[in-house]
Amino acid sequence: MKHDNTIVSYNKIKHLSCTTKMPCYSFSLPALLTCPTGAKLRSLKNSTCHYCYGLKGRAAFPDVKSKKARNYRLIQNLPLFIDTLTDEILNTRCPLFRWQDCGDIISIEHLEAINQICLNTPTVKHWLPTMENHIVRHFILKHQKFASNLTVRLSSKLIDQIPTYEWKYSSMVSRDVKQILNDKAKFNGENFLICNAHKWSDRCWVCSGCWTFKGIIIYPLH
Numbered sequence: 001m002k003h004d005n006t007i008v009s010y011n012k013i014k015h016l017s018c019t020t021k022m023p024c025y026s027f028s029l030p031a032l033l034t035c036p037t038g039a040k041l042r043s044l045k046n047s048t049c050h051y052c053y054g055l056k057g058r059a060a061f062p063d064v065k066s067k068k069a070r071n072y073r074l075i076q077n078l079p080l081f082i083d084t085l086t087d088e089i090l091n092t093r094c095p096l097f098r099w100q101d102c103g104d105i106i107s108i109e110h111l112e113a114i115n116q117i118c119l120n121t122p123t124v125k126h127w128l129p130t131m132e133n134h135i136v137r138h139f140i141l142k143h144q145k146f147a148s149n150l151t152v153r154l155s156s157k158l159i160d161q162i163p164t165y166e167w168k169y170s171s172m173v174s175r176d177v178k179q180i181l182n183d184k185a186k187f188n189g190e191n192f193l194i195c196n197a198h199k200w201s202d203r204c205w206v207c208s209g210c211w212t213f214k215g216i217i218i219y220p221l222h
């Protein structure tokens with residue numbers, strides 16, 4: 001995969017983030033405030049949201065918090081959100097984009113706006129992980145399909161819970177990958193891919209499985 005190393009002016013990407021792990025820019029929102037499902041799961045010790053990385057480490061830095069707050073204000077005006085993100089994503093000149101490196105989708109209108117941004121940026125492949133299955137279902141019932149350059153991936157809510165969604169792009173977090181793979185029958189014939197970023201200095205390098213893999217991605221808990 002080709003990555004463009006052009007240095008992009010901060011002014012042109014004021015709503016985007018760049019994590020060390022991912023080979024692209026991303027958009028983040030405040031955890032819990034924008035997580036209808038995550039806010040309910042947070043206190044459950046066996047939930048993935050109990051380990052939410054959006055509430056600890058670098059996420060607690062004032063500059064990171066203020067960007068998320070700014071982004072939250074932006075999504076209150078969805079037409080402006082669409083125009084702004086379309087411009088900023090095109091300005092990155094990067095072939096990949098990640099939605100919600102923190103936070104989630106809060107409404108069908110929010111998801112429709114993200115889908116419109118994907119339609120406006122056809123040269124970019126987008127990945128949107130979400131816990132909000134009912135919003136995704138609502139979108140599909142209303143529009144039948146997403147933009148062809150958008151992969152919406154449904155995340156399993158509990159640790160070691162193998163997703164059984166009809167939707168074929170999903171993911172789960174596992175405390176013990178070896179054990180979960182002991183009984184492959186539990187995958188019911190679904191394809192799965194184990195994320196190896198933790199073996200690669202916590203970076204994706206050339207892997208773009210989150211965007212492209214049709215099946216279940218297993219992220220080891222660490």
Ligand code: SF4
Pocket residue numbers: 031032034035038039042048049051052053054102103104131
């Ligand atoms: S959905 Fe993501 S950001 Fe929200 S609480 Fe869960 S892990 Fe955190």
Ligand code: SF4
Pocket residue numbers: 194195196197203204205207208209210211217
């Ligand atoms: S599956 Fe690939 S793209 Fe996704 S997080 Fe792991 S290394 Fe990165």
